[in-house]
Amino acid sequence: MKPSIILYKALPDDLMQRLESHFTVTRVPDLKPETVQQHADAFANAQGLLGSSQNVHAPLLEKMPQLRAASTISVGYDNFDVDALNARNILLMHTPTVLTETVADTIMALVLSSARRVVEVAERVKVGEWTSSIGADWFGIDVHHKTLGIVGMGRIGLALAQRAHFGFGMPILYNARRHHAEAEERFQARYCELETLLKESDFVCLVLPLTEETHHLIGQKQFELMKKSAIFINAGRGQVVDEAALIAALQNGEIHAAGLDVFEKEPLPIDSPLLSLPNVVALPHIGSATHETRYNMSACAVDNLIDALNGKVEKNCVNPQAAR
Numbered sequence: 001m002k003p004s005i006i007l008y009k010a011l012p013d014d015l016m017q018r019l020e021s022h023f024t025v026t027r028v029p030d031l032k033p034e035t036v037q038q039h040a041d042a043f044a045n046a047q048g049l050l051g052s053s054q055n056v057h058a059p060l061l062e063k064m065p066q067l068r069a070a071s072t073i074s075v076g077y078d079n080f081d082v083d084a085l086n087a088r089n090i091l092l093m094h095t096p097t098v099l100t101e102t103v104a105d106t107i108m109a110l111v112l113s114s115a116r117r118v119v120e121v122a123e124r125v126k127v128g129e130w131t132s133s134i135g136a137d138w139f140g141i142d143v144h145h146k147t148l149g150i151v152g153m154g155r156i157g158l159a160l161a162q163r164a165h166f167g168f169g170m171p172i173l174y175n176a177r178r179h180h181a182e183a184e185e186r187f188q189a190r191y192c193e194l195e196t197l198l199k200e201s202d203f204v205c206l207v208l209p210l211t212e213e214t215h216h217l218i219g220q221k222q223f224e225l226m227k228k229s230a231i232f233i234n235a236g237r238g239q240v241v242d243e244a245a246l247i248a249a250l251q252n253g254e255i256h257a258a259g260l261d262v263f264e265k266e267p268l269p270i271d272s273p274l275l276s277l278p279n280v281v282a283l284p285h286i287g288s289a290t291h292e293t294r295y296n297m298s299a300c301a302v303d304n305l306i307d308a309l310n311g312k313v314e315k316n317c318v319n320p321q322a323a324r
């Protein structure tokens with residue numbers, strides 16, 4: 001008999017077929033308590049869980065006594081209670097690598113659009129404000145050869161460094177938990193303490209996971225350390241930044257501009273002050289959102305679940321020690 005699983009995200013047809021060739025699949029819209037209640041038997045029998053962007057915490061796990069593996073269609077897994085999974089020997093699989101280059105592209109788009117005011121001036125053209133040769137009030141600032149500070153030199157940080165170094169001739173500073181030999185050798189990246197990076201960078205780019213340690217890592221004190229001309233980019237997780245402090249820093253001119261793909265609360269509430277600031281480019285968490293990459297992430301997550309339920313945890317497993 002095929003193992004039963006819960007799927008809480010739509011998949012392309014061919015991946016759905018692949019999944020159904022291995023498992024009996026119950027498709028649900030989300031993991032809200034009312035959905036779980038409605039499909040109580042399916043949750044009670046499920047050995048696998050596949051989807052993205054929903055919290056998987058202890059109360060849900062209590063409803064899934066047979067669960068052996070969860071597979072998220074994302075590299076970030078801060079929405080999972082990993083301790084609770086470990087306590088029950090439930091494997092957690094994720095999708096690193098397949099999205100790295102695409103997310104680095106998105107970050108370069110944020111860097112360029114914030115510095116050159118692409119969104120703001122394109123809007124001015126659309127509303128008919130381009131009526132004569134533009135003046136200095138429409139100018140941006142240069143990106144090439146400016147100093148880029150990367151906080152979190154992991155897979156995406158490295159791909160960003162490659163673009164910035166070879167494409168834009170940018171000197172690179174970075175802060176991470178340890179030195180990154182490849183970044184230093186290939187891109188002449190210089191390791192420095194966070195405080196130094198904040199003081200010296202023209203662009204401060206966060207590519208960090210959300211953990212207890214990184215929660216609100218950047219707040220008022222850190223914005224005060226940055227150059228008044230600095231552009232702040234966050235493409236990791238919103239909660240790494242104290243958003244109220246970011247708003248104040250932008251309003252008070254402590255930093256020049258911000259390019260943001262992630263927010264403390266998503267979707268970003270329409271009344272967020274960030275949306276009325278002309279020096280903010282706000283994207284709807286599109287880091288990996290291309291057709292190709294989202295397909296590859298889903299395919300990876302399907303294969304990960306098949307692997308995990310067959311005891312294969314050599315790759316893409318967050319907690320291989322939970323293998324029984």
Ligand SMILES: NC(=O)c1ccc[n+]([C@@H]2O[C@H](COP(=O)([O-])OP(=O)(O)OC[C@H]3O[C@@H](n4cnc5c(N)ncnc54)[C@H](O)[C@@H]3O)[C@@H](O)[C@H]2O)c1
Pocket residue numbers: 075076077096097099100103151152153154155156157175176177178207208209210211213214235236237261262285286287288
């Ligand atoms: N905006 C998006 O759509 C999007 C897409 C993909 C990933 N992300 C986020 O980006 C994160 C990074 O992805 P990745 O694949 O590069 O992961 P990764 O694990 O390869 O890199 C993370 C890096 O951060 C470093 N780090 C962790 N805590 C730190 C701290 N306190 N101080 C300094 N450095 C620290 C780690 O050592 C590691 O080098 C993900 O966890 C996810 O939250 C966002």
Ligand SMILES: O=C(O)[C@H](O)CO
Pocket residue numbers: 053073074075076077099287288
């Ligand atoms: O972590 C990731 O993969 C992205 O943020 C999508 O959730």
